[in-house]
Amino acid sequence: MKTKTFLVFLTMILMVCCTTNSTRKPPPLAQVKPVEDMYFGKKISDPYRYMENLKDTTVQQWLKQQSDYSRNILNSISGRQKLIDKMFEFDKRQSSQIGYLIITDNDLYFYLKTTPADETGKLFYRDGFEGKETLLFDPAKYSADTTQKYVISSVSPSIDGSKVAFDVAPNGSESSVLFTMDVKNMKLYPEKIDRCWGASPSWLPDNNSFLFTRLQSSDVHDKNRELDSKAYLHTVGTDPALDKEIFSRTKYPELGFKPEYIPNVGYDKESHYLFGFLSSVDNRLNVFYAPVTTINKERINWKQLFKPEDEVYGFQVTDKDIYVYTPKNAVNYKIVKISLTNPELAKSIVIVPEDSSAKLSSFGISSDGLYYTLSKNGVTEKLYHLPFGADKKAELKLPFAAGSISLSTKGPRYSDVWVDISGWTSDYQRYRYQLIGNTFKLENISTKAAFPEYTDLTAEELMIPSHDGVLVPLSLIYKKDMVKNGMNPVFMFGYGAYGASMNPFFSPEFLLWTSEGGIIAVAHVRGGSELGNTWYKAGYKMTKPNTWKDLISCAEYLVKEKYTSAQKIAINSASAGGILIGRAMTERPDLFAAAIPQVGCLNPLRAEESPNGPVNTPEFGTVKDSLECMALMEMDSYLHIKKGVKYPATLITAGMNDPRVIAWEPAKFAARLQEANISDKPVLLWVDYEAGHGIGNTKTKSFKSLADVFSFALWQTGHPDYQVK
Numbered sequence: 001m002k003t004k005t006f007l008v009f010l011t012m013i014l015m016v017c018c019t020t021n022s023t024r025k026p027p028p029l030a031q032v033k034p035v036e037d038m039y040f041g042k043k044i045s046d047p048y049r050y051m052e053n054l055k056d057t058t059v060q061q062w063l064k065q066q067s068d069y070s071r072n073i074l075n076s077i078s079g080r081q082k083l084i085d086k087m088f089e090f091d092k093r094q095s096s097q098i099g100y101l102i103i104t105d106n107d108l109y110f111y112l113k114t115t116p117a118d119e120t121g122k123l124f125y126r127d128g129f130e131g132k133e134t135l136l137f138d139p140a141k142y143s144a145d146t147t148q149k150y151v152i153s154s155v156s157p158s159i160d161g162s163k164v165a166f167d168v169a170p171n172g173s174e175s176s177v178l179f180t181m182d183v184k185n186m187k188l189y190p191e192k193i194d195r196c197w198g199a200s201p202s203w204l205p206d207n208n209s210f211l212f213t214r215l216q217s218s219d220v221h222d223k224n225r226e227l228d229s230k231a232y233l234h235t236v237g238t239d240p241a242l243d244k245e246i247f248s249r250t251k252y253p254e255l256g257f258k259p260e261y262i263p264n265v266g267y268d269k270e271s272h273y274l275f276g277f278l279s280s281v282d283n284r285l286n287v288f289y290a291p292v293t294t295i296n297k298e299r300i301n302w303k304q305l306f307k308p309e310d311e312v313y314g315f316q317v318t319d320k321d322i323y324v325y326t327p328k329n330a331v332n333y334k335i336v337k338i339s340l341t342n343p344e345l346a347k348s349i350v351i352v353p354e355d356s357s358a359k360l361s362s363f364g365i366s367s368d369g370l371y372y373t374l375s376k377n378g379v380t381e382k383l384y385h386l387p388f389g390a391d392k393k394a395e396l397k398l399p400f401a402a403g404s405i406s407l408s409t410k411g412p413r414y415s416d417v418w419v420d421i422s423g424w425t426s427d428y429q430r431y432r433y434q435l436i437g438n439t440f441k442l443e444n445i446s447t448k449a450a451f452p453e454y455t456d457l458t459a460e461e462l463m464i465p466s467h468d469g470v471l472v473p474l475s476l477i478y479k480k481d482m483v484k485n486g487m488n489p490v491f492m493f494g495y496g497a498y499g500a501s502m503n504p505f506f507s508p509e510f511l512l513w514t515s516e517g518g519i520i521a522v523a524h525v526r527g528g529s530e531l532g533n534t535w536y537k538a539g540y541k542m543t544k545p546n547t548w549k550d551l552i553s554c555a556e557y558l559v560k561e562k563y564t565s566a567q568k569i570a571i572n573s574a575s576a577g578g579i580l581i582g583r584a585m586t587e588r589p590d591l592f593a594a595a596i597p598q599v600g601c602l603n604p605l606r607a608e609e610s611p612n613g614p615v616n617t618p619e620f621g622t623v624k625d626s627l628e629c630m631a632l633m634e635m636d637s638y639l640h641i642k643k644g645v646k647y648p649a650t651l652i653t654a655g656m657n658d659p660r661v662i663a664w665e666p667a668k669f670a671a672r673l674q675e676a677n678i679s680d681k682p683v684l685l686w687v688d689y690e691a692g693h694g695i696g697n698t699k700t701k702s703f704k705s706l707a708d709v710f711s712f713a714l715w716q717t718g719h720p721d722y723q724v725k
Contacts, residue, residue: 027065031050032047033050039623067686074712077724079714080711088703095115102155104160105413106160107128155200163183165181167196172695174660189236191240193234195214195215204267210236211246211265211266214232220659228248230251231247231265252299264277275305311327312326313325320340325363332533334353335360359529359531366417367413368385368388379503382398401423405420460475460476472553475524478518488563490558491570491572492571498527523554526546542627548583548584567593570594570713572595574599575661575693578637578661586637589648594648594650599654599660612660638665651708651709652666653685658692666685
């Protein structure tokens with residue numbers, strides 16, 4: 001587009017915005033009621049502390065006004081409905097989509113299946129890959145209450161597949177009720193177990209009892225909801241009130257439980273051991289173990305297997321050995337082996353050594369040895385096989401180049417190996433690998449569809465110097481005929497927390513941004529683990545500023561190289577990614593046209609006062625430690641809002657049923673931003689009263705949420721087809 005034409009176009013947009021502001025009066029600013037706190041000699045003023053009481057009628061009224069106003073604006077963006085219609089059209093191209101697939105040792109397939117007519121997945125099973133499928137449970141028929149949208153959130157068949165346990169939760173709350181079913185007769189057992197959380201139930205070898213975890217409360221706003229959770233043993237068909245408490249702080253205080261730890265217990269059918277996990281967001285495992293034969297004793301003799309300082313990030317077990325996945329003295333990870341009967345890490349044997357150029361990203365065990373993946377910069381992945389007792393690995397030639405690989409096996413007694421392969425522009429394909437013949441046999445569970453709209457896309461992988469000279473991976477997806485003229489709208493997203501990598505994925509709905517002439521930019525910022533464990537720790541607690549500074553550097557590069565301009569960049573993330581977006585926009589408000597933190601962690605200094613806050617202190621820090629407290633202040637976007645600054649257009653979302661980031665965090669940020677901002681850009685707060693953290697959303701809600709994000713971003717980056725009517 002020529003410069004003169006662009007100026008005329010920009011003037012038209014400003015006229016539209018001015019007209020909109022005159023006809024839609026925003027709701028009043030929130031009341032300011034300052035509260036002052038002292039943190040290690042530093043005084044902090046919190047003008048909207050009262051919003052932390054979500055039951056306050058003043059808070060409720062303000063939230064409702066904000067939400068109604070924002071919904072009105074978002075619904076009136078021209079082009080939004082076109083996006084939704086296209087998403088549903090894409091969805092209709094696939095007769096079925098399969099998720100949560102679990103295959104038992106005797107080859108029974110359990111999975112959730114969604115058709116174009118379904119809002120959420122229904123539970124099915126079938127005997128073998130080509131077996132006839134049978135519907136077991138439809139969550140849409142669970143209740144006649146139309147205000148509740150129920151979703152199956154986990155599936156756990158018994159070892160022989162004769163029974164299946166599954167969680168059902170309403171409106172994204174993740175407050176699950178656990179059901180069990182006799183598979184052959186398709187009959188539910190009478191008991192319903194509420195307040196379930198965490199890992200899926202783990203079945204014992206009798207195929208009639210399982211282990212599960214319960215919270216203190218089903219209320220997602222209850223501050224003590226997760227504290228002192230307990231793991232129980234349940235026998236199918238019995239009253240849950242009679243369940244045996246087997247792993248908790250109250251029963252085993254000597255094990256060093258903290259109130260915020262979530263206890264989970266799993267049974268391993270290879271070793272016949274129970275493994276008890278003290279879970280938080282810390283990736284380092286804290287594990288105890290005991291023989292399953294002790295399950296019915298009054299007290300189980302739990303022994304420590306791994307402590308956090310052992311730096312064990314995962315393990316798999318055979319009947320004799322434990323294979324350990326660890327970054328200890330190996331920043332790109334390695335696999336070591338220890339004896340099951342004498343599990344001393346000091347006596348471990350290295351099985352897969354660290355690769356200096358790629359991260360060891362996953363592994364599985366089959367009867368033919370180990371299979372594992374190596375990931376380069378988080379965007380290119382390769383698959384390897386190492387037979388038991390061998391010194392030399394073999395790279396397996398994949399059917400096509402993989403951006404990411406999902407690897408699964410049945411375990412050390414079976415040769416079955418499956419790989420799911422995908423990329424930014426390559427749809428997921430599922431293969432069974434056959435060692436004899438070295439072949440990959442296509443075994444897609446979901447039906448496949450063609451997306452000719454995306455045949456002209458390309459993915460460009462770059463390494464961008466950050467503020468300190470460190471090179472940051474940046475993935476760009478755009479049409480092959482894209483011209484570097486500074487005019488392309490960019491949708492930039494990242495995450496940067498918990499060591500989670502932004503691996504390539506294929507989503508026809510997400511790629512719609514490119515159909516509007518835009519560039520999708522994925523910033524692999526520090527705090528993830530694309531470049532190994534040091535990459536994670538370089539965006540963690542006191543080093544957290546690297547996370548948003550990496551994003552800023554990537555945006556600056558795109559402007560400098562004329563991919564785009566500051567008026568054309570929209571940034572987005574969710575949950576812990578709210579720190580990334582909130583701090584990027586508060587540090588460089590001039591660099592972005594729009595910022596969209598969804599259900600974002602935007603006031604981490606106060607997060608410990610929320611139900612899910614204490615369990616997150618290993619990741620972000622605690623106010624009880626002076627250094628970590630200062631780090632929390634630095635990463636707190638709410639505290640960094642300054643009066644009299646021109647901030648970019650901002651869409652802030654919250655879920656009233658959110659059990660992970662309580663709604664008052666986004667609300668407080670929105671209130672302060674609205675009061676401080678002096679630009680004419682909108683600051684919208686959309687509160688969804690029928691949703692939580694996004695987990696468990698219905699299909700329609702997911703499509704509408706993405707359409708909100710894209711249409712708002714396209715509106716604010718100046719797309720003529722996306723303007724407020």
